[in-house]
Amino acid sequence: MTGVGLSDKIGNMEKTNSKPLSIGEVSKIFGIHQDTLRNWEKKGLIAPLRIGPRKDRKYKLEDIERISNDKSIVKTFNAPLTDDSGKMNLTQLKQFLWRSADILRGKIDSSDYKKYIFGLLFYKRISDSWDEEYKKVLEEYHDEEIAKSDHNHRFQVPKDCRWEVVQKQAEGIGHKLNEIFDKLTNANSPKLDKIFDDLDFANKDKFPNETLQRLINHFSQHNFGDNYISSDLLGDAYEYLIEQFAADAGKKGGEFYTPREVERVIISILKPHEKDHIYDMAVGSGGFLLEAYHHLKNEAGEKKARSLYLYGQEINIGTYAIAKINMFLHGLDSADIQRGDTLADPKFLNPDGSLKTFDICVVNFPYSIKEWPYENFRTDKFGRLDGYEMPPKKNADYAFILHVVKSMNSNGKAGVVVPHGVLFKGDVSGHIREQLIKNDLIEAIIALPAKLFYGTGIPAAIVIFNKNKPEAHKNKILIIDAEQDYEEGKNQNRLRKKDIEKIVSAFEGYRDIEKFARVVDIKELEENEFNLNVRRYVENGEDEEVVDVKAVWDEVKAVEKEREAIDKKVEGHLKELKY
Numbered sequence: 243m244t245g246v247g248l249s250d251k252i253g254n255m256e257k258t259n260s261k262p263l264s265i266g267e268v269s270k271i272f273g274i275h276q277d278t279l280r281n282w283e284k285k286g287l288i289a290p291l292r293i294g295p296r297k298d299r300k301y302k303l304e305d306i307e308r309i310s311n312d313k314s315i316v317k318t319f320n321a322p323l324t325d326d327s328g329k330m331n332l333t334q335l336k337q338f339l340w341r342s343a344d345i346l347r348g349k350i351d352s353s354d355y356k357k358y359i360f361g362l363l364f365y366k367r368i369s370d371s372w373d374e375e376y377k378k379v380l381e382e383y384h385d386e387e388i389a390k391s392d393h394n395h396r397f398q399v400p401k402d403c404r405w406e407v408v409q410k411q412a413e414g415i416g417h418k419l420n421e422i423f424d425k426l427t428n429a430n431s432p433k434l435d436k437i438f439d440d441l442d443f444a445n446k447d448k449f450p451n452e453t454l455q456r457l458i459n460h461f462s463q464h465n466f467g468d469n470y471i472s473s474d475l476l477g478d479a480y481e482y483l484i485e486q487f488a489a490d491a492g493k494k495g496g497e498f499y500t501p502r503e504v505e506r507v508i509i510s511i512l513k514p515h516e517k518d519h520i521y522d523m524a525v526g527s528g529g530f531l532l533e534a535y536h537h538l539k540n541e542a543g544e545k546k547a548r549s550l551y552l553y554g555q556e557i558n559i560g561t562y563a564i565a566k567i568n569m570f571l572h573g574l575d576s577a578d579i580q581r582g583d584t585l586a587d588p589k590f591l592n593p594d595g596s597l598k599t600f601d602i603c604v605v606n607f608p609y610s611i612k613e614w615p616y617e618n619f620r621t622d623k624f625g626r627l628d629g630y631e632m633p634p635k636k637n638a639d640y641a642f643i644l645h646v647v648k649s650m651n652s653n654g655k656a657g658v659v660v661p662h663g664v665l666f667k668g669d670v671s672g673h674i675r676e677q678l679i680k681n682d683l684i685e686a687i688i689a690l691p692a693k694l695f696y697g698t699g700i701p702a703a704i705v706i707f708n709k710n711k712p713e714a715h716k717n718k719i720l721i722i723d724a725e726q727d728y729e730e731g732k733n734q735n736r737l738r739k740k741d742i743e744k745i746v747s748a749f750e751g752y753r754d755i756e757k758f759a760r761v762v763d764i765k766e767l768e769e770n771e772f773n774l775n776v777r778r779y780v781e782n783g784e785d786e787e788v789v790d791v792k793a794v795w796d797e798v799k800a801v802e803k804e805r806e807a808i809d810k811k812v813e814g815h816l817k818e819l820k821y
Contacts, residue, residue, distance in 0.1 A: 340486060512602050538550060600649055
C-alpha cells in the first residue's frame with residue numbers, strides 16, 4: 243500500500259465516523275484477496291455483519307482494527323517481498339504463494355486448482371535448484387560436462403525443460419507445460435512417476451494462454467533455489483497452502499487434510515524414536531509423517547529426525563502427488579509414498595507376500611465408506627481377518643482398523659482417528675471391538691471436540707493401540723473426554739497448545755482425572771458389553787440439575803387444567819358464531 247498508511251486510514255475512519263465497509267473496500271485497504279477475508283471468517287477470526295437480503299458482508303471499525311492489530315490473523319501487510327538479498331521470510335513466502343492462487347480463483351473449482359499451483363511450485367523449485375547445483379560445480383571444477391552430470395543433481399532437468407523455456411513461451415503455454423512435465427517424469431523415473439499425471443494445462447477453457455502467462459510471470463519474480471528458500475521454509479509454506487486450500491474446499495478439504503493439532507496429539511503420544519518405521523495407510527497430504535519428523539527434530543535434532551523411515555499409501559492420484567511433493571519440498575526424498583487402494587491392494591509387503599509391519603501406524607481414514615472392496619477383503623490373503631469377523635459390507639471403518647492392527651509389529655503402536663460409531667456400534671462391529679479389547683490392544687480412547695475437521699461438524703475420537711502395553715496398563719483402557727477443551731471458531735474449532743498438552747499429560751499420567759479422564763478395567767468394559775462410548779465412563783459436563791419430579795408433575799397438571807379451560811372458552815365462542 244502506498245500513499246496513506248494503514249494507521250492513517252483507520253484514523254480517518256474514526257474521525258469521519260465512517261459507515262461499515264464492504265469486503266471489497268477492506269481487501270483494498272489491506273492489499274489482500276477477498277477470499278482471504280472469507281477464510282479468516284470461516285476460522286472464526288473475524289465476524290463481519292451480514293446486511294440486506296443478499297447478506298452482504300460489512301466490516302465495522304472494530305473489525306478493521308482487529309485485523310491490523312491481531313498477529314494471529316496476519317503478521318505483515320504489504321511488506322517488501324524480499325530483503326536486500328532477494329530472500330523472502332516465511333510470512334512473505336506464504337503471501338506470495340497465496341497470491342498465485344488468486345490468479346486461478348474463479349476460473350477453476352477451488353477444490354481443483356490446488357494441484358496446479360503445487361505442480362508449478364515444485365517445477366520452479368527443481369528447475370532453480372538445478373541451476374544452482376550447476377553453477378556450484380562449474381565454479382569448483384570449471385568443466386561444463388561435470389557440472390551437467392546426473393550425479394551432481396538431486397533432480398534431472400533437461401535443457402528443454404528449464405523454467406526459462408516456459409518463461410519465454412508466448413503461445414501454447416499449456417501444451418508446453420504438459421510436454422515438459424512428461425519429459426521431467428521420464429528423466430526422473432521412478433522418482434517422479436505419477437507426480438504430474440493429474441495435471442492438464444492444455445485445457446484452454448480452464449487455462450487460457452493469458453492466465454498461464456500471468457502464473458508463469460508471478461512465479462518468475464523469485465528464485466526458488468535452495469540458496470534463497472530453505473527446505474524447512476518452503477515446506478512450511480507448502481503446508482500453509484495445503485491448509486488454506488482445505489479451508490477453501492470445505493467438505494472436500496477433509497479428504498486430504500487432517501488438522502495439524504490432531505496429528506500433534508497422536509504423534510506426541512506415540513513418541514517416534516530414531517530409525518522408527520512409520521506408516522500411514524491413507525496418507526492424504528502427508529501431514530502425519532511430517533509431524534513425526536518435526537516432533538523428533540524438536541526433541542533430538544535434525545540428524546535423528548532424518549533417520550526415520552516414512553511410508554504412506556494414497557488412493558487419490560491428485561492427493562498422492564500433493565503428498566509426494568510435500569516430502570520432496572521438506573527434503574525427505576527417501577519417504578516411500580505409494581499409490582493404490584490399501585484395502586484391496588496394499589503396497590508395503592515382505593518378500594513372502596505378507597504385510598510389512600511398522601513401529602508406528604497412524605491414519606485418519608475416510609469414515610463410513612459404503613462402497614469398498616468387500617470381496618477382496620473377505621478373501622484376504624494378508625491375514626487381516628485372523629481372529630476377527632468380517633467387517634460390515636456397507637461400512638469400511640473396521641476394515642481400516644484391522645489393516646492397522648495387522649500392520650503393527652510386535653512392539654508396534656498406532657494412533658487412529660475414528661468416528662464415534664466405531665466405539666459403540668453393535669452387531670459385527672461390536673464383535674470385532676470386543677475381540678480387540680479382549681486381545682488387550684487398545685490403550686486409550688480420546689474424545690475430541692466437534693468441528694475440528696474441514697467439511698463436517700461431527701466430533702471424532704482417537705484410538706491408541708499398543709501391542710506391547712506397559713504392565714500397569716494391561717487389561718485397562720484410559721478414556722479421555724477432551725470435547726470441552728478447544729478454541730471456538732465460527733465454522734472451524736481448533737485445539738490450542740494447552741489443550742494438546744492437557745491430553746498428552748493425561749495419557750502419560752494414565753490415571754483418573756475428575757471430569758476428564760478415567761482408567762477403566764476390562765471387567766467393567768465386559769459388564770458394559772464392550773461399549774466404549776466415552777460418556778458411559780467420563781462425565782465432563784456441569785453437574786446435572788436435580789429435578790423435583792413431584793413439582794414438575796404438579797406443574798404439568800396445572801397447565802393441563804388451564805388448557806382445558808381455554809378449550810371450553812374457544813368452544814363457547816365458536817357456538818356463538820354458529821361454527
